[in-house]
Amino acid sequence: MSCDLAMSTFQQETSHLSDEYHHQYNNMLQAESSGESNLQHPDGNSGRKVSHEMQKPDPPAAAAAPPPLRPLVKVLACFAAIGGFLFGYDTGVVSGAMILLKKEFGLNTIWQEMIVSVTIGAAALSALFGGIFNEKLGRRKVILIASTVFTAGALMMGLTPNKELLLAGRLVVGIGVGLASMTVPMYIAEVAPVHARGRLVTLNNLFITGGQFVASVVDGAFSYWPWGWRAMLGLAGVPSAIQLIGFIFLPESPRWLIDHGQLEKAKMVLIRTSGMEHWEDQYQQIVQDAENTKRDYGDGSIFVRIFRTPPVLRALFVGCGLQMFQQLAGINTIMYYSATIIRMSGVKDDSTVIWLSAVVAFVNFIFTLAGVYLVEKVGRRVLTLSSFTGVAASVLFLAVAFLLIAESSPDIDVHSTDKCSIYSTCDACILTDDCGFCFQTLNKTIYNGTCLVADVLHGNQSLDGPCSQTHLLKHESEWAYDYCPSPYAFLSFIGLILYLVFFAPGMGPMPWTINSEIYPQWARSTGNAVASTVNWSFNLLIAMTFLSLTELITRQGAFFLYFGICVVGIIFIALFLPETKGTRLEDIQELFEKPLCCGPSSLRKANITDAHESESSRPLLSSDVEYK
Numbered sequence: 001m002s003c004d005l006a007m008s009t010f011q012q013e014t015s016h017l018s019d020e021y022h023h024q025y026n027n028m029l030q031a032e033s034s035g036e037s038n039l040q041h042p043d044g045n046s047g048r049k050v051s052h053e054m055q056k057p058d059p060p061a062a063a064a065a066p067p068p069l070r071p072l073v074k075v076l077a078c079f080a081a082i083g084g085f086l087f088g089y090d091t092g093v094v095s096g097a098m099i100l101l102k103k104e105f106g107l108n109t110i111w112q113e114m115i116v117s118v119t120i121g122a123a124a125l126s127a128l129f130g131g132i133f134n135e136k137l138g139r140r141k142v143i144l145i146a147s148t149v150f151t152a153g154a155l156m157m158g159l160t161p162n163k164e165l166l167l168a169g170r171l172v173v174g175i176g177v178g179l180a181s182m183t184v185p186m187y188i189a190e191v192a193p194v195h196a197r198g199r200l201v202t203l204n205n206l207f208i209t210g211g212q213f214v215a216s217v218v219d220g221a222f223s224y225w226p227w228g229w230r231a232m233l234g235l236a237g238v239p240s241a242i243q244l245i246g247f248i249f250l251p252e253s254p255r256w257l258i259d260h261g262q263l264e265k266a267k268m269v270l271i272r273t274s275g276m277e278h279w280e281d282q283y284q285q286i287v288q289d290a291e292n293t294k295r296d297y298g299d300g301s302i303f304v305r306i307f308r309t310p311p312v313l314r315a316l317f318v319g320c321g322l323q324m325f326q327q328l329a330g331i332n333t334i335m336y337y338s339a340t341i342i343r344m345s346g347v348k349d350d351s352t353v354i355w356l357s358a359v360v361a362f363v364n365f366i367f368t369l370a371g372v373y374l375v376e377k378v379g380r381r382v383l384t385l386s387s388f389t390g391v392a393a394s395v396l397f398l399a400v401a402f403l404l405i406a407e408s409s410p411d412i413d414v415h416s417t418d419k420c421s422i423y424s425t426c427d428a429c430i431l432t433d434d435c436g437f438c439f440q441t442l443n444k445t446i447y448n449g450t451c452l453v454a455d456v457l458h459g460n461q462s463l464d465g466p467c468s469q470t471h472l473l474k475h476e477s478e479w480a481y482d483y484c485p486s487p488y489a490f491l492s493f494i495g496l497i498l499y500l501v502f503f504a505p506g507m508g509p510m511p512w513t514i515n516s517e518i519y520p521q522w523a524r525s526t527g528n529a530v531a532s533t534v535n536w537s538f539n540l541l542i543a544m545t546f547l548s549l550t551e552l553i554t555r556q557g558a559f560f561l562y563f564g565i566c567v568v569g570i571i572f573i574a575l576f577l578p579e580t581k582g583t584r585l586e587d588i589q590e591l592f593e594k595p596l597c598c599g600p601s602s603l604r605k606a607n608i609t610d611a612h613e614s615e616s617s618r619p620l621l622s623s624d625v626e627y628k
Contacts, residue, residue, distance in 0.1 A: 096219025131529025158234020387506020
């Protein structure tokens, strides 16, 4: 789908909207006066009884092909998905920027983890409170707030004079990312037609991976200058400013408008997004759902209503579980620390490391495209299960790769007298912040290996010994601060690629896509807020613990741990995740009536039966087939 093509027709469509709406309204009045129509008026009142001919359903052949997406829907999805681009850019840019930031500010492991983690922590909190903001202000205003905050944070990071203000800028950016991450999928799901909902919500994840790829290219382009990290971090403000300007002119979600009594505005939006032939049936379904909710639940606490409604509570359990396992599978270990993992695999040159990270991000982007295609072909459940199985195999491959790298680690030949002298191999030496491995080579044979105290403030050198700045053997020695030379180094890079080949089509987008559609309207903001907070919380846990975990149980131990978690996640998905493909948002709650899921739902069959049973009591619109 083309955002540019959609935008070119947007203004023309908007300018004729009012006349088109009133023309349809007058036609329905005339039809009612002649006794030939029972179509609902824009004010929601029914007309007279329809003729027998009007009650006949459309021929199956006519209903088989869904209508094409209207230009405004494409514009809405593209501008909303810029929020996903910002999410991805921030995730990706920090990986390459960290290499330069370590040298600029002399960052140790704690500071590195803080710079990554403060954004995630802020995102977790803002995602949680984002549910309240979405319910009170609407999806559109929250996206406007998120893009404004993100723009301010990007400027702070690009202009910061010290690491403390850099940390503050990362916190501000996290607030914007958290608000956008829980709002954008929900907004797209609520404006999208049912036949394209999965594809359009997955578009948000395509933008996330696109943002990660663009970030890696920017990292590579600016990696040759010590100040390049400023450009890497500051350029994030450009797409957020574009989103801010675009959403000034875009409408609110029709479901939110109906839920808050703004019926006329909702009708206008539905006409623009669904077309004159299909908007009315969709409008009546949403209104009926809102009325049923108020009748059944009143205006009490949403959390109390969720816990008193077993299907919704099960949906929340599944949604939170998906977000949790997405993070515990280690994806943001891969994305945040891809450059570090490549460095650990033995690649020495900074720019080479960053460009290899760009290759990793490009693979992520390309295979997310496959997910956009497959989500409406094979369904959410099959795609998620097959994806997670491949992820588990890839994590196991990475664990074995790092095990082989550790087993082939060079020994320490020359022991120093400082605190780094306790280590006997290169692998043990470089897992400590304060130490690095100094060695010499002859015909690819390593000798005179020494573990020395690192001069973190001045980059690639030790404080003393052969790899120090003033030593006579400086130019004959090599300094390995966060990697060890190994013949198996290439395996970790292959493992990264395999991981993303399997993760990108399914486990990347599906937790967000599924969460955007499994809650009823009254619980959608809260459900997405809670699930997004779970995602960011476990994201924070992984980001804060990965480097420390590698020091505690080694790199291979960390990935063996992630593999075990993946196995548990596969079992969880097989037991609890139903198929939501092709089901209206208003009907998905029925999928969670049973505690366990054993495959695709029979809801469609039930809907067809209901339609035949009610055919004598109401006309069957051509759009009924489309939205069931």
